[in-house]
Amino acid sequence: MKKIGVLTSGGDAPGMNAAVRAVVRAGIATGAEVFAIYEGYQGMVDGQGWIRRMAWQDVGGILYKGGTLIGTARCNDFRERHGRLRAARNLIEHGIDNLVVIGGDGSLTGANIFRQEWSGLLDELVERGELPYELAQEHRELTIVGLVGSIDNDMWGTDISIGADTALHRITDAVDAISSTAASHQRSFVVEVMGRHCGYLALMSAIATGADWVLIPEAPPNLDEWENKMCAVLKNGRENGRRDSIVIVAEGAQDRYGNEITCGYVKQVLEERLQEDARVTILGHVQRGGSPSAFDRNLSTLMGAAAIDAIMSDKFIGQATLIGLKGNKITHTPLEECLENTKAIGEAIKTCNFERAMELRGNGFREAFQTVRTLVRAIPHDPLPGQKQRRIAVINSGAPSPGMNTAVRAAVRLGLDKGHAMFGIYNGFAGFADDEIEELNWMSVNGWAYLGGSELGTNRHIPANSDFYKIARGIEENNIEGLLIIGGWSAYVSALELYQRRNNYPAFNIPIVCFPATIDNDLPGAELSVGADSALNSIIDAVDKIKQSAVASKRVFVVEVMGERCGYLALMSALATGAERVYLHEEGMRLTDLAVDVELLVSGFKQGKRLGVIIRSEDANETYTTDFMCALLEEEGGDYFTARKAVLGHMQQGGNPTPFDRILATRLGAKCISYLEEQIGAAEPVSACIGLQSGAFRFTEFHDMQRQMDMENRRPKHQWWMELRPIARTMSNGRNHTGDPSLPKALTDES
Numbered sequence: 001m002k003k004i005g006v007l008t009s010g011g012d013a014p015g016m017n018a019a020v021r022a023v024v025r026a027g028i029a030t031g032a033e034v035f036a037i038y039e040g041y042q043g044m045v046d047g048q049g050w051i052r053r054m055a056w057q058d059v060g061g062i063l064y065k066g067g068t069l070i071g072t073a074r075c076n077d078f079r080e081r082h083g084r085l086r087a088a089r090n091l092i093e094h095g096i097d098n099l100v101v102i103g104g105d106g107s108l109t110g111a112n113i114f115r116q117e118w119s120g121l122l123d124e125l126v127e128r129g130e131l132p133y134e135l136a137q138e139h140r141e142l143t144i145v146g147l148v149g150s151i152d153n154d155m156w157g158t159d160i161s162i163g164a165d166t167a168l169h170r171i172t173d174a175v176d177a178i179s180s181t182a183a184s185h186q187r188s189f190v191v192e193v194m195g196r197h198c199g200y201l202a203l204m205s206a207i208a209t210g211a212d213w214v215l216i217p218e219a220p221p222n223l224d225e226w227e228n229k230m231c232a233v234l235k236n237g238r239e240n241g242r243r244d245s246i247v248i249v250a251e252g253a254q255d256r257y258g259n260e261i262t263c264g265y266v267k268q269v270l271e272e273r274l275q276e277d278a279r280v281t282i283l284g285h286v287q288r289g290g291s292p293s294a295f296d297r298n299l300s301t302l303m304g305a306a307a308i309d310a311i312m313s314d315k316f317i318g319q320a321t322l323i324g325l326k327g328n329k330i331t332h333t334p335l336e337e338c339l340e341n342t343k344a345i346g347e348a349i350k351t352c353n354f355e356r357a358m359e360l361r362g363n364g365f366r367e368a369f370q371t372v373r374t375l376v377r378a379i380p381h382d383p384l385p386g387q388k389q390r391r392i393a394v395i396n397s398g399a400p401s402p403g404m405n406t407a408v409r410a411a412v413r414l415g416l417d418k419g420h421a422m423f424g425i426y427n428g429f430a431g432f433a434d435d436e437i438e439e440l441n442w443m444s445v446n447g448w449a450y451l452g453g454s455e456l457g458t459n460r461h462i463p464a465n466s467d468f469y470k471i472a473r474g475i476e477e478n479n480i481e482g483l484l485i486i487g488g489w490s491a492y493v494s495a496l497e498l499y500q501r502r503n504n505y506p507a508f509n510i511p512i513v514c515f516p517a518t519i520d521n522d523l524p525g526a527e528l529s530v531g532a533d534s535a536l537n538s539i540i541d542a543v544d545k546i547k548q549s550a551v552a553s554k555r556v557f558v559v560e561v562m563g564e565r566c567g568y569l570a571l572m573s574a575l576a577t578g579a580e581r582v583y584l585h586e587e588g589m590r591l592t593d594l595a596v597d598v599e600l601l602v603s604g605f606k607q608g609k610r611l612g613v614i615i616r617s618e619d620a621n622e623t624y625t626t627d628f629m630c631a632l633l634e635e636e637g638g639d640y641f642t643a644r645k646a647v648l649g650h651m652q653q654g655g656n657p658t659p660f661d662r663i664l665a666t667r668l669g670a671k672c673i674s675y676l677e678e679q680i681g682a683a684e685p686v687s688a689c690i691g692l693q694s695g696a697f698r699f700t701e702f703h704d705m706q707r708q709m710d711m712e713n714r715r716p717k718h719q720w721w722m723e724l725r726p727i728a729r730t731m732s733n734g735r736n737h738t739g740d741p742s743l744p745k746a747l748t749d750e751s
């Protein structure tokens with residue numbers, strides 16, 4: 001039987017608990033013994049009660065908690081060989097030769113050194129008579145799996161680290177709040193965000209909040225007199241009607257010669273050169289705190305489960321491997337390579353080799369930086385000589401989705417920046433047929449970066465009959481040369497309706513791009529649509545509260561979430577809240593399933609269970625409705641529990657977009673404008689939908705897009721997230737597996 005130790009080390013990060021829970025539960029479920037090592041490396045060095053075998057229930061109720069409940073510490077002893085020697089002895093005492101280390105680059109550096117020395121440490125212990133030779137031989141190989149737990153997202157080898165998304169939530173909440181007070185007083189605010197030598201949090205929060213200037217360590221202002229440039233941009237913004245100015249400064253910001261740029265200095269510059277009232281806010285540790293976001297809960301869960309898979313597969317015995325995420329795929333990279341590249345970025349920044357630093361951060365980072373540089377400008381600069389001005393229209397269609405405004409803002413501003421005329425079509429395709437088209441300017445979309453809903457107006461109207469003629473006329477009269485359609489399923493169907501009529505209506509023979517914006521995440525060509533992350537966070541906020549109420553009164557809740565026939569929101573929210581059971585249309589629902597679940601719930605409550613949460617996708621089954629399920633549970637629960645329903649409804653479509661959605665919307669918007677530019681000039685213009693596919697933005701031409709659509713069920717034929725169902729099952733009740741006696745015999749309390 002494998003024995004696995006798990007620890008959290010270094011700076012804490014929201015999501016660490018979810019990762020520990022996943023390691024423990026996936027480990028137990030696959031027949032391993034899992035030990036939590038409390039207080040990071042200190043617990044490993046001190047041994048004894050700091051290393052404890054974990055049972056299934058020991059990690060119950062921690063998924064939604066911030067920080068790390070098994071504790072973390074900075075441990076100087078572990079930096080020395082004598083400390084690591086004690087740590088090795090303590091591990092072997094418990095039979096542990098597999099370690100999952102959740103921490104930042106410091107912790108993972110320590111882990112790597114520990115693995116390199118392992119054999120030597122065992123020899124020394126044998127020599128000293130502290131370890132029997134046979135035992136040392138049994139544990140010759142130490143296997144290490146690293147998960148990056150750090151809000152800074154400063155580690156090479158993964159697109160994103162555990163905690164960074166939650167930190168962005170904290171930052172955007174704070175900056176949104178600051179913006180409203182700043183706007184009231186026409187003030188400037190200088191906001192310092194964390195990140196040590198990595199500008200990720202600063203850059204992404206600048207995109208997400210629509211900040212006016214950002215300073216990051218990897219790309220300092222490339223002018224000696226950058227202060228003048230910054231002030232000119234801010235002044236320009238004021239003259240064009242902006243009421244607030246927000247400057248985001250990364251903790252490690254510096255100028256091109258490596259001199260630190262502090263918030264105090266930026267404030268002084270603003271006050272002296274602009275005669276403005278400027279205030280400094282250093283966000284500090286709020287960025288680390290609080291409940292993890294939906295994304296971080298699921299990221300941690302997937303990474304934790306992947307760590308166990310890696311250990312159990314025996315493919316990485318005696319190695320140190322980093323689990324990363326690229327797009328929506330888990331990756332395995334030698335830890336050493338990740339540490340070397342991370343170190344190289346640090347060196348590049350220190351030696352002012354910024355080109356190299358940006359290169360190592362990757363294309364996504366560089367592109368995000370370019371986008372933010374354009375978006376901060378108050379007014380577009382003159383088009384480059386020889387650049388053709390195009391006329392591009394933007395429309396929202398389908399149900400409202402958080403992030404639609406962000407997308408329109410990005411597309412309009414980036415289009416204007418390149419010298420194009422940008423038009424807004426109001427009220428979806430109904431408005432299009434009624435000629436509700438207006439030219440937009442830079443300030444028309446001011447403040448839209450963080451606004452939920454759709455300022456252009458949106459509805460599910462799909463053009464039919466005389467609409468086609470009217471829309472064609474609208475396109476011709478306004479000389480529209482390209483169309484960006486931002487929306488959900490009906491937006492895509494509408495696009496196809498126009499496309500299929502392009503022979504009858506030559507006006508439709510223009511490039512059209514479909515941009516995925518729906519909370520349902522049910523669109524072809526895109527693994528993630530804008531709005532789904534916001535909806536997921538609304539759901540987990542609601543379910544966290546529902547759970548508290550359920551515990552108080554011994555209740556089972558059936559929570560109905562949106563998604564029509566697509567179970568994405570249901571599955572991902574079940575994963576993020578630890579719901580016991582999830583029902584999806586894709587899997588269908590049978591009476592026998594319900595009977596088994598009722599049985600498990602009843603026996604669970606008999607054994608002292610206090611709450612139950614079942615998540616049901618709204619169209620999971622026409623006959624077994626939410627009301628039916630509730631009635632069934634209420635009847636069968638008898639004296640043990642009562643049942644209630646919670647239909648979350650339209651709150652899922654509302655609210656301001658999360659940072660993830662804002663960033664995705666902005667980056668997709670930028671790509672769409674470039675694509676339309678290319679296609680407008682082409683001899684045979686192509687129409688396509690855009691989306692994230694395996695970590696890259698790709699365009700899928702309309703004929704392929706159509707082939708990928710399951711028209712009857714209004715969802716893509718292939719849905720990548722269906723592969724996550726076994727993990728959701730394992731985490732909630734281990735029902736996939738056998739083995740450990742601590743496995744629940746019935747659906748157990750919480751999650």
Ligand code: ADP
Pocket residue numbers: 009010011041073074075076077078079080103104105106107108109110111113150
């Ligand atoms: P983070 O993991 O968040 O980067 P630190 O850099 O503080 O945090 O590292 C956390 C712990 O990892 C340290 O207190 C120490 O115990 C261990 N550690 C860090 N660097 C090394 C190293 N070079 N050798 C051995 N242990 C290290």
